[in-house]
Amino acid sequence: MDGNILEDMRGALRGPVIGPQDPDYDPARRIYNAMIDRRPAAFVRCADAGDVMAAIDFVREHDLEFAVRGGGHSGPGLCVVDDAVTLDLAPMRWVRVDPVARTARVGGGSLLADLDHATHAFGLGVPAGIMSTTGVGGLTLGGGHGHLTRKYGLTVDSLVAADVVLADGSFVTASESEHPDLFWALRGGGGNFGVVTSFRFRLHPVGTVIAGVTLWPVAQTREVLRWYREFLPQAPEDLNGFFAALTVPPGPPFPEEIHGRKMCGVVWCWTGDPETAENILAVVREPGPPAFHFTAPMPYPVLQTMFDELIPTGLQWYWRGDFFDAIPDDAIDVHAKYAENLPTDLSTMHLYPVDGAAHRVDAQDTAWGYRDAMWSGVIGGIDPDPANARAIRQWCVDYWQDLHPHSMGGAYVNFIGADESRDRVEATYRDHYDRLGGIKYRYDPHNLFHANQNIKPTA
Template sequence: MSTTLDAPAVESLRNALRGPVITPHDPTYDEARTIYNAMIDRHPAALVRCADAGDVMAAVDRVRDNGLELAVMGGGHSGPGLCLVDGGVTLDLSPMRWVRVDPEQRTAYVGGGSLIGDLDHATASFGLAVPAGIVSTTGVGGLTLGGGHGYLTRKYGLTVDNLLSADVVLADGSFVTASATEHPDLFWALRGGGGNFGVVTAFTFRLHPVDTVGVAITLWPVDRTPDVVSWYREFLPQAPEDVYGFFAELVVPPGPPFPEELHGRKMCAMVGCWTGDADRLEETFSVVNEAGPPAFHFTAPMPYAALQSHFDALIPPGLQWYWRGDFFDDIPDAAAEVHRRYGEGIPTDLCTMHMYPVDGAASRVGADETAWSYRDAVWSAVFGGIDADPANAATIKRWCTDYWSEMHPYSMGGAYVNFVGADEDADRVRSTYRGHYERLARVKRGYDPYNLFHANQNVLPARET
């Protein structure tokens, strides 16, 4: 691949597109190449802001024909910064932020540059929602292509379990719609296979009735982690699917709903969501006392869209991020002790660890129905080193990698692909896809035989036999 973009190539791009082509000579260049994770500092030769699918098709053709490196940016939330490539071209889909809801069919047609907040806002007006993340600034595209989980996963499955179709620009510049009946092999691969197969310009999702939900936030001192884990690992998998609760370790942030005396203290926590009858919220989460008296327990009804954005202010764009992940089907006592030690050793105020439930409805989808290969997992964990100060980048990365390294022997071997870092090797990608890797490689050969789309957790095209 080439890493240069000469003036004629830039001019060809500009003449072919409705959207702007931003190069290092443009005053908006630094802003355009800035993504959510401030630890990433890459310099594309150009960022192409695609106005529509036609722009994407034209840009893919010219990038491919000029032998350039290519990356795709939806929401710019990629932890490892895979939406940017030094010296190449980033297709920026941010102008394609739109959502069209069909309340009668309970579907949403969503532009490839949309954020989860856009989707939640549009669907909430009709009392509908799709399972998708816990932070509203996350891009719909990256989250969906990785599989997608969130507060509604135990009730309604993964994001990809609710994907009905996807509009895709392929490596040859052609446009197709993938669904259960059109390009079904591609549709299978898109549901968890990441950005390996093309540029998704629009998604169609199935929606579910969701309006006001019950929220429960419970904190315990971090030295109580083994007791809390012992309770949580039994409670959560047996709970009704209207109950969702992720386990976390954190430093209590200042501000409501947390009392001032807890601000800055290291805690373990469960953050819960209840989609059942509103009058049963208190009763449902009263069981937290079985883990021992909490230091703080808060319950309240909340619009689902408000819950989705509830933690946005804690982790705004522009922070230093380094993360890794793993799937778990159990949390043995020895693992609970690891959680306690690293919770007590959180190095800066925003570092955290979350274990998101991926059982319930998600576990009832057939193992081979989508590219997501861990239907037998109970939790998808992320170990997140986060801080505002670049001087702490090495510290938070070391805490994250050490924590992950000690927990990995208790894991199932692979991770949610969006939690796999750019510095992890090809074997890590294979372990994430398990027995699905070879099938993904065959689909890759059919739709992207020369691996144009490789700025991702890459699946190599299968060799011809």
């Protein structure tokens, strides 16, 4: 970027503007996925909505490429683009809770840790994610699922309003009563329609939960998955449990004798009466005696941090996902095959339940296209060593190709890789795609916001 343009940007904004010659440049361009190594022209750390408006005007008037960064967890690295400007919302980390109205306003750069901490003080929470380091913005705009989905629905089901800076630099509030078409699109349509500077969520009662982990030897994957597919959908909605294939990490709560062993298992979250949790989970012996079973009461924000240290920022990542309405025996065979051949100690597969309360929202009420899905699956090749990047990617692609024929065709938009085809985005939105294209045309006719899983504007 021309040095004069960089200086003009610095003069126009309250927040810092970081260029390639600045000492903070290399730290600024690092995101959660270390497989992404890109060199943007500049980082604009927006201090407030006014900075976002000024930055949008600046990049539009100078015909600059740009991307938006919230928490930086984008697997395909959509928040950083070579030679573009990244609008970094990191300074906008704030949460304001109204305990009487049971709502929270959340800054566009906030992480789940910020949201969970602020709301937990009042015995409240939002159904969102499984890691505290995830950005609220990216997760919400993609739809959002996590430990509380069966009980309280998707993250977007708790969204009541959003402040948005549009492609023309104007500022609007989207809700059921203001710009309802934009509000509909924001609930699952990704970052296609503007920069959300703040979200307002409806809050739900959640305090101390019963968290649990049950593990079985990987050789029992078939038996466990057959049991899991029958048990969880009919279990009380207070119980959430996502299935995983994994290598047991060293350290508590896992005993030393299972460290480093390949396992399959379920991570539990029980939000009901603590006294009944053990009775509900007594069935974990049905597919065969588990190698490990652990439950403990813990504050919900503590459960949200359970995986933060295991998979911190700076690892090599490659992931792909799909939605599933069933787990047939042929798919179970695929899971068993790849679980036995995890390429690295951190590589994994998760099946997140998206039934329960998420199914009680009408398919036409939000842009989320798969209200009939039972599970949102993700396959993640993960390792700290760049030398293993090709191996983890190949394992993930092979796994996905063998499993995809058993899927519903689309995926949670945040689990789509950058190298996947445009058809995958269209499949993810199903018959909502044309409506989304029309809304895109109304609010962003020139596709200024295209560093995302892009929806083309259509008149």
